[in-house]
Amino acid sequence: MVYQGLIEKYKDFLPVNNRTPIISLYEGNTPLIPANNLLKKLRFDGKIYFKFEGMNPTGSFKDRGMTIAVSKAVENGSKAVICASTGNTAASAAAYAAKAGIQCVVLIPEGKIAMGKLSQAVIHGAEVLSVDGNFDETLNLVRELSGQYPVTLVNSINPFRIDGQKTAAYEICESLGQSPDYQFMPVGNAGNITAYWKGYKEYAEAEPKKYSLPKMMGFQASGSAPLVEGYPILNPETIATAIRIGNPVSWKYAEEARDESGGIIDKVTDDEILNAYTLIAETEGIFCEPASAASIAGLIKCIRHEYFDKLNPVKIVCILTGHGLKDPDTVLANAVKLKKIKSVKADIKDIISAVEL
Numbered sequence: 001m002v003y004q005g006l007i008e009k010y011k012d013f014l015p016v017n018n019r020t021p022i023i024s025l026y027e028g029n030t031p032l033i034p035a036n037n038l039l040k041k042l043r044f045d046g047k048i049y050f051k052f053e054g055m056n057p058t059g060s061f062k063d064r065g066m067t068i069a070v071s072k073a074v075e076n077g078s079k080a081v082i083c084a085s086t087g088n089t090a091a092s093a094a095a096y097a098a099k100a101g102i103q104c105v106v107l108i109p110e111g112k113i114a115m116g117k118l119s120q121a122v123i124h125g126a127e128v129l130s131v132d133g134n135f136d137e138t139l140n141l142v143r144e145l146s147g148q149y150p151v152t153l154v155n156s157i158n159p160f161r162i163d164g165q166k167t168a169a170y171e172i173c174e175s176l177g178q179s180p181d182y183q184f185m186p187v188g189n190a191g192n193i194t195a196y197w198k199g200y201k202e203y204a205e206a207e208p209k210k211y212s213l214p215k216m217m218g219f220q221a222s223g224s225a226p227l228v229e230g231y232p233i234l235n236p237e238t239i240a241t242a243i244r245i246g247n248p249v250s251w252k253y254a255e256e257a258r259d260e261s262g263g264i265i266d267k268v269t270d271d272e273i274l275n276a277y278t279l280i281a282e283t284e285g286i287f288c289e290p291a292s293a294a295s296i297a298g299l300i301k302c303i304r305h306e307y308f309d310k311l312n313p314v315k316i317v318c319i320l321t322g323h324g325l326k327d328p329d330t331v332l333a334n335a336v337k338l339k340k341i342k343s344v345k346a347d348i349k350d351i352i353s354a355v356e357l
């Protein structure tokens with residue numbers, strides 16, 4: 001059957017029924033790409049795959065949760081959705097609300113969201129409110145608002161979001177025909193690590209002979225690493241604005257995923273993130289956004305610290321949560337710094353003296 005989005009495909013595992021109007025942009029079904037060049041570069045004896053969630057319709061994994069959150073909102077008679085966002089949730093909520101024909105209000109931390117994400121929220125017709133505060137403060141505001149007014153909250157506190165996002169774990173299991181040994185991923189508000197862990201547990205329970213449980217390896221940016229430090233960060237900072245979050249809502253569930261799976265939650269610096277971001281773009285031809293590269297930076301850190309047993313090659317999946325085109329400013333700011341763009345005259349000789357052909 002032709003693919004029609006993840007609700008249609010996984011309805012037996014999702015909280016939908018015959019009366020749920022399916023609001024879908026045919027999200028999910030994203031590629032699992034072997035990273036063979038990276039393997040060679042890192043001299044790593046195992047397997048590495050990228051789950052490229054940037055290939056979802058609005059360019060991030062948020063679409064998986066949003067298809068269900070918005071479908072259920074419409075089923076329950078809601079005429080409006082609201083969210084706080086570092087950008088991707090806002091872009092996704094705006095697109096699915098547009099498809100559903102309902103109102104969408106998004107609150108974003110002023111000056112701290114990538115241009116691509118902001119332009120998505122605007123073009124899909126959301127009411128965009130730029131708040132003089134960080135993500136955590138903004139999230140508190142929308143929680144309060146949705147408690148008092150007839151508007152559905154579509155942040156990952158909404159359990160339907162988690163249910164949609166868990167389908168990425170199903171897809172990984174199906175693509176590999178087994179579970180990975182390790183999953184590396186960025187952690188911000190911690191909804192996604194919660195969702196993947198739920199998905200892996202459900203598949204392992206449904207078919208215990210086929211599927212087991214991977215170790216969940218979460219990475220935060222070092223200036224925004226509350227789960228690593230063990231306390232909320234009041235003024236989180238990082239170049240990876242998507243995960244610039246100081247007090248994750250799903251804190252407890254992220255710790256559960258880490259502890260039950262025998263994984264870790266660690267931090268990586270902005271430099272490590274940028275290096276990993278550039279490395280996979282140059283070696284694998286994949287352009288992800290900075291937050292997504294935290295998973296690769298985490299993997300590189302683990303390999304350097306000899307985390308893995310050399311005698312026992314492992315299968316690793318890194319989640320690339322969003323597309324690099326969301327945030328071209330980060331590339332260009334660094335490209336200029338790295339002198340990657342040369343100016344030349346409109347003249348063959350000048351061009352030949354600038355590049356070796």
Ligand code: F0G
Binds near residue numbers: 084089186187291
């Ligand atoms: N990667 C990207 C590209 C994200 O946009 C986010 C979160 C994460 C990773 C972290 O996922 O919060 O489930 O741990 N973005 C949210 C937003 C907060 O508003 O778009 P998480």
